[in-house]
Every structure is written in C-alpha cells, then in structure tokens.
Amino acid sequence: MTLSPEAVAATQTALAAEHAAVWTYGLVSAFVSDADATTRGANAHRARRDTTARLLRDAGAEPQPPAAAYLPPEPVTDAASSIAALVAVEADACRAWHGVLERTDDTDLRRSALDALTESAVRATRWRKTGGITPVAVALPGTS
Amino acid sequence: MIPSSRGPQLSRRGVLLAAAAGPLVVACTTKETSPPEPDPLAELAEQARVDAALxxxxxxxxxxxxxxxVAANRGEHAQRLAAEVERARTTPSSAARSPSGAPSSQPVAPPADAGSAVALLADALxxxxxxxxxxxxxxxxxxxxxxxxxxxGCACLAEVLA
Structure with missing residues (x-):
C-alpha cells in the first residue's frame, strides 16, 4: 500500500488515539458497572490499534508506540467521571479518524477510517446515553 | 393519494432501484430527473431533509x-450538505450541478403507532x-x-432509537 506522507501522519494520529482509548478503557474498568460494555470497547480498540499498526507497516511507516500513560480530561474517581473519560476518548478517536478521511484517496484506508469513526461515534453515543449526557448524539462526529 | 408530495421518496427509491437493477432503471430515472451529472451530495442533502421532516x-x-x-441532527446534515453543494455549484472549476428548484416542504404524516414510526426512521437512517x-x-x-x-452521525441516531 502506498500512502501520501499526509495520510501516514493522520493515520499515526489515529493510532495514538487508539492507544489512548485502550489505556483509558483499562483505567475506568473498575468504576463502570457495565463490564460487558467496557470489555467490548477495550477489545474493539485493541483490534483497531493492531490493524492500524499493520496498515502503517504495510505502507512502509514505523507505527508509533503507546505513551506510558494518558491524562483524562478530569480525574477518574467514580462512574460519572469514568463515563466522561470514555466519551472524551471516543470523541478523540472520532476526530483522529475523521482527519484520516480528509487526507486520503486510498479506498481501503478510507473504508477503515469510516468504520473506525462510525464505531467510536456509536460507542460515544452509548456512553452518553448511559451517563445521561445531552445531546445524546452529536450530529457530525469527528468534526468538532 | 397525494403522489406529488411523495416526490423525494420516489426519487430516492428510484436511485436505490437504479443501483440494484442497472442501466434499464437508470434510463427511466434519468428521464424523470434530468440534470446531467447531478451533484451526488444533493441526493444526500435531500435524503437528510426528508428524514428530518419525518x-x-x-x-x-x-x-x-x-x-x-433525529430531526435536529438530520436537519443539520441537510444544511451542511446543501451548503457544500451550493459551494461547489458556485465554484467555477466545478462541473458538478445540483438539481434546480427549491425543495418542497410538504407536511409529513407520521405512522399510526410508535413501533412503526421507529422502524420507519431506522430504515431511513x-x-x-x-x-x-x-x-x-x-x-x-x-x-x-x-x-x-x-x-x-446516522449510525449514532440509529443507536439513539435502539
């Protein structure tokens, strides 16, 4: 696969967002009562992280490694702050994948980016629902 | 009953049929809505507008x-898509054309029960x-x-209805 430097950079940003998401799902798992949902979210982000790293290697780029730790927007101390952290990390992933969509003509990468954007946006909606956050769904995920 | 008010839905169906059935149906729909090379985003904008009304x-x-x-977010989709269609139309280098004429805003009759209403919206999304x-x-x-x-955004709305 040949990707433009712009597409590679955007995909590295998306990979960083996936690393952060995996880490955050691990951080909050003790506080969120819906263990199935956190497990599913963590697994989905791990899978996306791995396919994204593979995709970068196929394009001849070295996938960027995870950071040692990530800073949630607010300290995670209970269920509400955990859900806020999950909403934030899914929104970050949406922004990153939307950035990929805007920077590549490659059909496979676009499809991958759309899937990742959609899945993160739907998970964000579920967490917003769980946390009673309004509006329950953002109109254009990844754009704000 | 009131066929003229069903215009947008008919044309959407036409497009879906065209995608499924190939050149024959394309020929029929081309006769109905004839702008050469219509902007594909105009179709998405119209779809969003109809969904928002429903x-x-x-x-x-x-x-x-x-x-x-759903009404609020699909309305925003319609607005953003229509703005992009308009931007492209007024950009000299663009060959894309949008269908002319202001969209009609016919009142939409909702289904009789909540279950079919949700199903109809879910199908549209x-x-x-x-x-x-x-x-x-x-x-x-x-x-x-x-x-x-x-x-x-549509996937999220389907989740809201779920």
Missing amino acids: AAAVAASFPGLGADV AAAQRRGTELLPDLPTHRSGLVGAVVA
Whole structure:
C-alpha cells in the first residue's frame, strides 16, 4: 500500500488515539458497572490499534508506540467521571479518524477510517446515553 | 393519494432501484430527473431533509422516542450538505450541478403507532448510511470528511432509537 506522507501522519494520529482509548478503557474498568460494555470497547480498540499498526507497516511507516500513560480530561474517581473519560476518548478517536478521511484517496484506508469513526461515534453515543449526557448524539462526529 | 408530495421518496427509491437493477432503471430515472451529472451530495442533502421532516412529525406524535434528536441532527446534515453543494455549484472549476428548484416542504404524516414510526426512521437512517458509504470511495478529500461524519452521525441516531 502506498500512502501520501499526509495520510501516514493522520493515520499515526489515529493510532495514538487508539492507544489512548485502550489505556483509558483499562483505567475506568473498575468504576463502570457495565463490564460487558467496557470489555467490548477495550477489545474493539485493541483490534483497531493492531490493524492500524499493520496498515502503517504495510505502507512502509514505523507505527508509533503507546505513551506510558494518558491524562483524562478530569480525574477518574467514580462512574460519572469514568463515563466522561470514555466519551472524551471516543470523541478523540472520532476526530483522529475523521482527519484520516480528509487526507486520503486510498479506498481501503478510507473504508477503515469510516468504520473506525462510525464505531467510536456509536460507542460515544452509548456512553452518553448511559451517563445521561445531552445531546445524546452529536450530529457530525469527528468534526468538532 | 397525494403522489406529488411523495416526490423525494420516489426519487430516492428510484436511485436505490437504479443501483440494484442497472442501466434499464437508470434510463427511466434519468428521464424523470434530468440534470446531467447531478451533484451526488444533493441526493444526500435531500435524503437528510426528508428524514428530518419525518422525524419532526414522529417527535410531535410520539415524544420520548428520541425522534427529536433525529430531526435536529438530520436537519443539520441537510444544511451542511446543501451548503457544500451550493459551494461547489458556485465554484467555477466545478462541473458538478445540483438539481434546480427549491425543495418542497410538504407536511409529513407520521405512522399510526410508535413501533412503526421507529422502524420507519431506522430504515431511513440505514438507507442514508448505506448511500453515504457507497459514495465515499469516489469523493474528493474535501468532501469525504463531511460524508463520513454524516454516515457516522446516522449510525449514532440509529443507536439513539435502539
């Protein structure tokens, strides 16, 4: 696969967002009562992280490694702050994948980016629902 | 009953049929709506506008289903897509054309019960997601972000109704 430097950079940003998401799902798992949902979210982000790293290697780029730790927007101390952290990390992933969509003509990468954007946006909606956050769904995920 | 008010839905169906059945149906629909090389985003904008009107009618009859969120967000999709169509139309280098004429705003009759109302909205959202996904590979990069966000936004709305 040949990707433009712009597409590679955007995909590295998306990979960083996936690393952060995996880490955050691990951080909050003790506080969120819906263990199935956190497990599913963590697994989905791990899978996306791995396919994204593979995709970068196929394009001849070295996938960027995870950071040692990530800073949630607010300290995670209970269920509400955990859900806020999950909403934030899914929104970050949406922004990153939307950035990929805007920077590549490659059909496979676009499809991958759309899937990742959609899945993160739907998970964000579920967490917003769980946390009673309004509006329950953002109109254009990844754009704000 | 009132065939003229069903125009947008008919043309959407026409497009879906055309995709499924090939050149024969394309020929028929071309006769009906004839602008050469219509802007593909105009179709998405119209789809969004029709969905927003339906959702508003459903929300009025059945509050508490989340149809109000569908109405608001699909309305925003319609606005953003129409703005992009207009921008492209008024950009000299663009060959794309949008269908002329202001869209009609006929009142939409909601279904008789909440269950069918939700099913109707869910079908409309699935259709919008499908159409946007189909268009995505051929869009220029400045449009793929917008269409991708609309597709993801529709998936979220389906989740709200679920």
